[in-house]
Amino acid sequence: MRILTLPLVLCSLMLLSNNVCYIFPTEINGLKTACRNGWNLINGRCFKYVPSRMTWAKAERNCISMGGNLASVHSSEDYYDIQSLIRRVTHELKETWIGGSDAAEEGNWSWTDGTLMTFTNWCPGEPNNGGWRQHCMQMNYSGEKCWDDQRCAVKQPSVCVSKN
Incomplete structure (x- = not known):
C-alpha cells in the first residue's frame, strides 16, 4: 500500500493544478491504453473532435498546437469509430x-502525421x-458518408489524432 501512496498524492496535486495524471501505463506494446482529458481512445490512438x-x-x-495532427484513418474500423465519435x-x-x-x-495523397495511406474510403x-x-x-461526404477531396479554404469541423 505504501508504494501507491506517493503516486496517488502526486497525482492528486497534478489534478488540482489541471494537469493530467496517469497511475496506470498509458501505452502497452505501442498502443495507447488511455488518453488525455478531452481525447478519445480509438484502436490504440487518441482522437479529438473539434467543432470549430x-x-x-x-x-x-x-x-x-494540441500535440497532434489532423486524423489519419488506417482501416474501416478506424473510420466507423471516428464517425461514432462525431455522432x-x-x-x-x-x-x-x-x-x-x-x-x-x-493525385499523390498522404497523411499529415507521416503515416502511410494504406486504406482509403x-x-x-x-x-x-x-x-x-x-x-x-x-x-x-454525401449520403454515403465517404471521403471527398475539397477546397482547402472551406471552413468546417475537424478531427485530430494525438502524437502523445
Whole structure:
C-alpha cells in the first residue's frame, strides 16, 4: 500500500493544478491504453473532435498546437469509430476535415502525421480535383458518408489524432 501512496498524492496535486495524471501505463506494446482529458481512445490512438469551423490549414495548425495532427484513418474500423465519435458529439455526421492532402503533388495523397495511406474510403468518382482546386480531404461526404477531396479554404469541423 505504501508504494501507491506517493503516486496517488502526486497525482492528486497534478489534478488540482489541471494537469493530467496517469497511475496506470498509458501505452502497452505501442498502443495507447488511455488518453488525455478531452481525447478519445480509438484502436490504440487518441482522437479529438473539434467543432470549430476552420480551413483545413488552420485545422491542422490547431491539431499541432494540441500535440497532434489532423486524423489519419488506417482501416474501416478506424473510420466507423471516428464517425461514432462525431455522432456522439454532434448527433449527426457532418462533413469533417481529416489529415489527407495531395497539395504537394496532385493525385499523390498522404497523411499529415507521416503515416502511410494504406486504406482509403473515397466516394464513387472521388477524388476528382473539381475545378483543379481540391487538395484537402474531408470525411462524411454525401449520403454515403465517404471521403471527398475539397477546397482547402472551406471552413468546417475537424478531427485530430494525438502524437502523445
